[in-house]
Structures are given as C-alpha cells and as structure tokens.
Amino acid sequence: MLDGLKDTLGAAVKKLARSQGIDEDQIKALARDVQRALLQSDVNVRQVLEITGRLEKRALGEEPPPGLPRRDHVVKILYDELSGLLGPEQGLDIREGRQNTIVLLGIQGSGKTTAASKLARHLSRQGRSVGVVGADTHRPGALAQLRTMCERAGAEVYGEEGARDAPAIVRRGMDHFKPKGLDVVIVDTAGRHKEESGLLEEMGRISEAASPDVVLLVIDGTIGQQCRAQAEAFHKAVPVGGVIITKLDSSAKGGGALAASAATGARVMYVGTGERIDDLEAFSPTRFVGRMLGMGDVQAVLDLARRLEAESDEVRMKRITSGRMNMDDFMRQLEDVSKTGSLRGLLESMPGAPGGLKDDQVDKAEERIEKWRYIVQSMTGAEKSDPDLLNQSRVKRIARGSGWTEGDVKELVKGYKSSKSMMKAAKGRQMQGMLRRMGLG
Ligand SMILES: Nc1nc2c(ncn2[C@@H]2O[C@H](COP(=O)(O)OP(=O)(O)OP(=O)(O)O)[C@@H](O)[C@H]2O)c(=O)[nH]1
Ligand SMILES: [Mg+2]
Numbered sequence: 001m002l003d004g005l006k007d008t009l010g011a012a013v014k015k016l017a018r019s020q021g022i023d024e025d026q027i028k029a030l031a032r033d034v035q036r037a038l039l040q041s042d043v044n045v046r047q048v049l050e051i052t053g054r055l056e057k058r059a060l061g062e063e064p065p066p067g068l069p070r071r072d073h074v075v076k077i078l079y080d081e082l083s084g085l086l087g088p089e090q091g092l093d094i095r096e097g098r099q100n101t102i103v104l105l106g107i108q109g110s111g112k113t114t115a116a117s118k119l120a121r122h123l124s125r126q127g128r129s130v131g132v133v134g135a136d137t138h139r140p141g142a143l144a145q146l147r148t149m150c151e152r153a154g155a156e157v158y159g160e161e162g163a164r165d166a167p168a169i170v171r172r173g174m175d176h177f178k179p180k181g182l183d184v185v186i187v188d189t190a191g192r193h194k195e196e197s198g199l200l201e202e203m204g205r206i207s208e209a210a211s212p213d214v215v216l217l218v219i220d221g222t223i224g225q226q227c228r229a230q231a232e233a234f235h236k237a238v239p240v241g242g243v244i245i246t247k248l249d250s251s252a253k254g255g256g257a258l259a260a261s262a263a264t265g266a267r268v269m270y271v272g273t274g275e276r277i278d279d280l281e282a283f284s285p286t287r288f289v290g291r292m293l294g295m296g297d298v299q300a301v302l303d304l305a306r307r308l309e310a311e312s313d314e315v316r317m318k319r320i321t322s323g324r325m326n327m328d329d330f331m332r333q334l335e336d337v338s339k340t341g342s343l344r345g346l347l348e349s350m351p352g353a354p355g356g357l358k359d360d361q362v363d364k365a366e367e368r369i370e371k372w373r374y375i376v377q378s379m380t381g382a383e384k385s386d387p388d389l390l391n392q393s394r395v396k397r398i399a400r401g402s403g404w405t406e407g408d409v410k411e412l413v414k415g416y417k418s419s420k421s422m423m424k425a426a427k428g429r430q431m432q433g434m435l436r437r438m439g440l441g
Contacts, residue, residue: 379398
C-alpha cells in the first residue's frame with residue numbers, strides 16, 4: 001500500500017541516519033524530500049508547506065532531550081508531524097450488550113457494498129454477531145452482490161428485491177433484526193453520482209430511519225485530496241462519525257486522501273486495501289506513519305525519545321514555570337497526581353478550596369480527569385501544543401470526536417488556562433512546595 005510514499009520517505013530517513021552531524025542544509029534537504037513525497041501522494045500543497053515548515057522550524061529550534069542524538073530527534077519530529085497530519089487515533093466504538101447500528105454512505109462506486117461486507121467479516125471475526133441491511137434500490141443487482149459477499153462474511157442480509165423506497169426498507173430491516181439481539185447492524189446504501197442532491201436528501205431520510213450510532217463515509221482513495229470536498233459535502237447532510245478510505249492498494253494518491261479527510265476533522269477508521277473480503281485494515285495514524293518511515297528504524301528512536309523525555313522532567317518543568325505549559329504537560333500533571341493518589345492534596349491546595357474535602361468530591365475530580373483525558377485524545381498535535389488555537393469550530397469537532405459536550409471541552413480549557421497562569425505565577429521556591437504537595441516534586 002502506498003509504495004511510492006513509503007519508498008521516498010524511507011529513503012529520506014535513511015539518508016538522515018547515515019549523515020554525520022546534522023546541520024541546517026541537511027534539515028532543509030529532508031524537508032524537501034518530505035515535500036516531494038507528500039506532493040506526489042497528492043497531499044494538499046498548503047498542508048505540505050505547513051508541515052515541512054514546522055518540521056524545519058522545530059528541527060532547527062528545539063533542543064533534543066539530553067542523551068538523544070540530534071539526528072534521532074529530527075526523525076521523531078518528522079514522525080510527530082506526519083502523524084499529526086493524519087489526525088488523532090480513533091477506532092470504531094462498539095458498545096457491548098446492545099445493537100450498534102452503522103450506516104455506510106458514499107458516492108457511486110466508492111466501495112460501500114464491498115466495505116459493508118468487509119466490515120461484517122472484520123467484526124464477526126472479533127466474535128460479534130452482525131446483520132446487514134441492503135438499502136440500495138438504484139443499482140440493478142445490488143442486493144445479489146451484497147448477499148454473495150456477506151455470505152463469505154457469515155452475516156445475514158435483509159433486503160427486498162424490487163422494492164423502491166429505501167428508507168422504508170431500512171425501517172423494516174431494523175424491525176427484522178431487532179428481536180435477534182445482534183451486536184452490529186450495518187446498512188448499505190445507494191450511491192448515485194455526487195452531483196445529485198437527491199442522494200444527500202435520501203441519505204438524510206435513511207439515516208433517520210436507521211437512527212445509527214455512527215455514520216461512516218466511504219471514500220474512494222484514488223481521488224486523492226478531493227476527498228476533502230466530498231467529506232465536507234456529506235457532513236453537511238448527515239453528521240459523519242468516521243471515514244473508510246478504499247482502494248489504497250490501487251492508488252498513489254492515498255496519502256492525499258488520508259490527509260484531506262483528517263483535515264475535515266473526520267476520523268479515518270478503516271482503509272480498504274484490495275478487492276478481497278479480508279482486505280480491510282483498522283487505520284491507525286501512528287502505525288501508518290511508522291510503516292511509511294520504515295518502522296524498524298523508527299520504533300527504536302521513538303522508544304529512546306520517549307524514555308529520555310520522561311527523564312527530562314526538568315525540561316518540562318522549565319516550560320511549565322515559564323508559562324509555556326501545553327495541554328500534554330497539563331494532562332501529565334493531572335495524571336501523575338491522580339496516579340500517586342495525591343489528588344486530595346492538590347485539590348486542597350487550590351485557592352478557594354474548602355479545608356476538609358469529602359470523598360465524593362475527590363471522586364468527582366477523578367471522573368473529570370478521566371473525561372478530560374478523552375477530550376485531549378481528540379485534539380490534534382497542534383492543538384495540544386497551542387490550546388489557544390481552540391476556537392468554536394475546533395471545540396465543536398473535539399466534542400463530537402470525544403463524545404462529550406462542548407461545555408466539557410470548554411471546562412477543560414478553562415482548567416488548563418487557570419492552571420497555566422497559576423504555574424507561571426508560582427515560580428521558584430513556592431513552585432517546589434506546590435509540586436511536592438501535588439506529588440510531583
Ligand atoms: N482494488 C480495490 N478495489 C476495491 C476496493 N474496494 C472496492 N473495490 C472495487 O470497487 C468497485 C466498486 O465497489 P462497490 O463496493 O460495488 O462500490 P459501491 O460504493 O457499493 O458502488 P454503488 O453501490 O454502485 O454505489 C468494485 O469493483 C470493487 O471490487 C479496494 O479496497 N481495493
Ligand atoms: Mg453498492
């Protein structure tokens with residue numbers, strides 16, 4: 001999959017690994033190689049320039065944690081930036097003990113019917129019972145195609161030969177499966193040409209009939225960066241919870257497709273990598289980038305960097321006390337505190353906190369940290385390092401992605417901001433005392 005991108009990026013990393021000291025020329029050359037690789041993969045020019053601009057700036061400006069060779073640090077920055085381009089990690093959330101309904105949308109030929117059966121197969125392999133509703137009333141033979149493919153997936157198909165009213169089929173299909181207590185029901189829909197606004201309207205009515213837990217948009221990866229416009233158009237009609245990008249095996253433009261979808265805030269959850277029923281992969285941005293860079297080389301670097309970064313708390317503390325705390329620092333502090341069980345101490349040290357805290361107040365605070373953890377996971381790398389970026393539309397996207405409300409996201413931002421200014425104000429000695437009380441010193 002995406003061999004071109006992999007070859008070019010892999011070669012750039014190898015070139016860097018072979019070089020002796022790292023100087024500005026080498027970093028510039030790396031940025032150029034990355035630019036070329038991304039553009040060839042049809043990533044949008046603006047995204048490419050943004051990412052290579054940041055790569056250069058960070059590689060030249062940031063000090064590696066003590067002990068990490070500069071060269072490895074640069075590889076790690078490259079890895080960070082590329083994963084950031086693909087958005088946060090997010091899989092399909094299947095709730096246990098009830099039926100989960102998934103509606104697949106997408107234009108004609110994008111790969112919906114194939115994806116429906118691949119997904120049915122994928123989920124039944126995980127031990128889940130799956131039913132599929134065929135609601136494509138436009139394409140002759142659609143139901144037969146679905147039945148053939150789903151037979152291989154071991155999933156029952158509900159369909160009505162010759163019926164015309166797709167939303168009504170969906171309603172009856174839902175009634176049919178409801179008493180069976182399945183784990184998942186997948187609805188395959190019709191895709192006509194993208195210009196037809198009737199398609200989007202019908203999608204709305206199907207979605208109403210199915211009341212899905214999640215709508216997945218199926219996009220043909222061979223269209224590259226045009227994915228963005230398509231994802232946006234669909235999202236206006238129906239809230240899209242995730243994306244499946246298909247045909248990544250037969251396209252050099254897959255990188256652009258992935259990056260463009262992520263840029264809309266949609267999560268790429270699966271990628272199709274072939275015509276066979278097993279050619280579906282759960283998509284993980286970090287794993288994907290690792291593979292593109294040649295995971296063998298990169299994993300060791302990342303492990304080392306992580307270890308050294310954990311050791312370089314000094315660096316982090318300096319950042320925090322100089323008022324440059326980022327969202328990761330904030331969460332790390334909260335997590336360290338809740339891990340060491342000194343949350344009570346922290347809460348009691350907060351200005352305005354009542355003297356003796358009740359247990360349920362501590363429990364509430366722990367719940368809140370848990371909630372915030374999900375919210376932070378829905379932020380992009382850029383948002384985490386600069387939470388000032390969080391405007392209304394980003395807050396909305398994060399709320400949608402994390403499953404909490406916009407109010408919850410704002411509460412986190414407020415908590416972060418007050419903690420940031422408190423940390424800045426409490427420098428030096430005072431800071432030490434406070435950290436100790438928080439279980440950090
Ligand atoms: N190479 C490759 N081909 C794929 C992949 N996914 C789907 N296809 C092919 O793309 C074509 C269209 O797939 P379908 O699943 O029928 O697409 P659809 O969206 O259901 O099409 P309509 O129902 O007509 O809108 C078929 O020939 C599939 O075999 C993939 O991941 N890789
Ligand atoms: Mg179809």
